[in-house]
Amino acid sequence: MLTEEEKKEIQKEVKQYPYPAVACIDALKIVQQHRGWISDESVKDIAQVLRISSEEVDSVATFYSRIYRKPVGRNVILICDSVSCMIMGYESLYQYISKKLGISFGGTSSDRRFTLLPISCLGDCDNAPVMIINNDHFNRLTIEKIDELLEHYK
């Protein structure tokens, strides 16, 4: 069941479009904002609000990389693995973080504090290597900076 708040936020988006289905990505983002991820149940609920089939909603949900169809940790670390960051050494950052948290790309730590994912180019290539934690952008990273950085995310 969607909460009243979620429904209200979705309806607000629906109003600006010619027909409700246009708000599909907005709706997925709204629900994910509240719950962290999109469950099968949420897919069905959104479909009902937008008056389309749940398969249609799921086809959209599974297409976009920033819609999570599996639960994620409280904080999501996105490490840029594109070519400029590769040249500037993202791999050693990844290995350090991976070892520290005991997870690989796609994994969530057992205390559910962190999920670790790769991400394509973040448009900050002259300051590589780059990563995002939740909505925060970090560049010119070195292994020495990682421990302190992660401390800010509980």
Place this chain on the structure above:
Amino acid sequence: MERPLTKYITPGSIAYNLEDYKKVGGYAGLKKAMKNMTPAEVTSLVKGSNLLGRGGAGFPTGVKWSLVPMNGDDSKPKYLICNADEMEPGTFKDRYLLEGNPHQLIEGMIISAYAIRAEKAYIFLRWAYKKAEAGLRTAINEAYKAGYLGKNILGSGFNLELHVHSSAGRYICGEETALLNSLEGKRALPRTKPPFPAVSGLFGRPTVVNNVETLSWISHIVENGADWFKGLSLTGTGGTKLYGVSGKVKNPGIWELPLGITMRELLEEHAGGMATGHKFRGALPGGASTDFLIEEHLDVKMDFTTVAAAGSRLGTGTMIVLDDKTCPVAFVHNVERFFALESCGWCTPCREGLPWVEKMLASIEEGTGKMEYLDLLKFNAKYMGPGNTFCAHAPGAAEPLQSGLKYFYDDFVEHITGKKCPWK
């Protein structure tokens, strides 16, 4: 040397608000267009300036606008969309303009919308550009309050609504017809062309899609004229360009320079040359989807036609440098893995070819590759090339692959015969 687009951008400090922007002549171009020019005059000015699209394909902007039907039923909506989905690996120019001077883009969009009589405009923004998003939203609010957006703009009778749409992540959203499907809330699959978006775009209505850097030019061209714009470039193409360099150079960064400077100038004077202990081996001149150029091309002028004649593309103008301490196979593998992941899955050479290419490159990099892979890679590059797929994603992916094989063939062979990566 004039730097019209970045003159008022100071990296690290916050962008000009409306008041500051107006103090340095902001919104004068809008006033001039609204008070003294008809929409047709604006389009013809932009056409005459020879402004070529800065999103990668270099299509003439005025020509694109002139495809929009102007005599039809104006009561139905037409749309203007700013493509701010920047995601091409190695490309970091639109972020600079979005964060640095949002009002310049907004002013350009209002004039452009006026030229095609679009009453609704969207900025399709990369979700990760949070700072840019906040700055844009603030600037848009200021523009509404000042009467530059909304109803009856500057008493002209022209109305415009401007929205920011933050995307949900996929490179293919940047392809202009896929972008339209994404804005309609669907999977971002490209559409067939024709019909071109200028005739049938968002919700089947005439729509113009232009890049951030392209739209940021419009107010300057209106204010200063076509001849001024043409005079800015070294090759007569028109304008300056945001050029970037990333990789192992002394001073990676982004600079606004006359269109047509050489690769050597960019690399040596602006990026400070190669980092100590690193040698230049080659570069993708305009983002991941462009062909490698090598040492012999360093004097190539970086404009659309000259780079094309040298066998590559100007693309986004942001160069990724390959140095001698980076394995060229790993470089190409990284880029092809990106393209494989980001394929929308519609056409076979792209959906099936790219993962196959990626697997072969992975195994060559690991030292388990076979000689016959080299021909298979060439075969795939050919079938991913122009004319075999629905959109330019696969042809873009083919470019670094085919040129990487051409210029670094011996390195590929060495991985296979030596059964290991010489760089590891």
